[in-house]
Amino acid sequence: MQLLALDFDGVISDSAPECFVVALCTYLRTQNGTSLALPPGFDADSAPAPAAVEAAEFYRPFVELMPLGNRAEDFGIVLSAIDAGATIRDQGDYDRFRAKLSERWLDDFHTAFYEERRAVSERDPVGWERLMEPYPGFLEMLRGRASDAVLAIATAKDRRSVDRLLGSYGARDLFPVERVFDKETGVSKVTHLRALRDQEGVAFAEMTFVDDKVNHLDSVASLGVRCALAAWGYNGDREIALARERGYLVCALDDVEPLLFG
Numbered sequence: 001m002q003l004l005a006l007d008f009d010g011v012i013s014d015s016a017p018e019c020f021v022v023a024l025c026t027y028l029r030t031q032n033g034t035s036l037a038l039p040p041g042f043d044a045d046s047a048p049a050p051a052a053v054e055a056a057e058f059y060r061p062f063v064e065l066m067p068l069g070n071r072a073e074d075f076g077i078v079l080s081a082i083d084a085g086a087t088i089r090d091q092g093d094y095d096r097f098r099a100k101l102s103e104r105w106l107d108d109f110h111t112a113f114y115e116e117r118r119a120v121s122e123r124d125p126v127g128w129e130r131l132m133e134p135y136p137g138f139l140e141m142l143r144g145r146a147s148d149a150v151l152a153i154a155t156a157k158d159r160r161s162v163d164r165l166l167g168s169y170g171a172r173d174l175f176p177v178e179r180v181f182d183k184e185t186g187v188s189k190v191t192h193l194r195a196l197r198d199q200e201g202v203a204f205a206e207m208t209f210v211d212d213k214v215n216h217l218d219s220v221a222s223l224g225v226r227c228a229l230a231a232w233g234y235n236g237d238r239e240i241a242l243a244r245e246r247g248y249l250v251c252a253l254d255d256v257e258p259l260l261f262g
């Protein structure tokens, strides 16, 4: 392995609490007549404490459905499904529910989500960052291996957030700006990995890509990169079984170093 490309949310950053807070605030602001309400401990002026997020009635259902989507508008779809009391058992159910929402609705939610994220992060910067802790030990492991592979980020997150968080994690030096490929690079991780190959001159066969979503690994597998599922991220038994079936590495925080670096 010459190059290790990493997804950000669900691999480096445990960002589900922040996604939930921003998505819920966006949803409540934009959807008239919703049956969802602001949970206890949430208010308009500051980011809620992580414990208030954990205790929120819809947080667990939200996290369970997160693996089925990819982008900001998917958080809206998840909340809409919870709001409607829809039964979502698998990707097929999810895709059918998604198909009932118009492209216009999805685009509007996407835009409103990023407005909300900016507003929350500016209103209460410290509280906002507290909702996205790094996964314990992972960055330290990478630091110890930084001379063994080129490290890069391939994420659908916005650059401003990634940059701020890398700063707060003390990890900007591990991922210099030119090796952070963000949401502007494209929708598919294929675009991110192609850009990395072109920039770094590393063949796909010498790359490993770590993501917490099986559908992202599926999209790049045909390039010939080695695929690894971060089992500590936003996935569950359903996704782990799928990843094994497809021959991807399945890594936990305590065995990721030997699995990736041998």
Ligand SMILES: [Mg+2]
Pocket (backbone or CB within 6 Å): 007, 008, 009, 010, 011, 211, 212, 213, 233
């Ligand atoms: Mg992810």
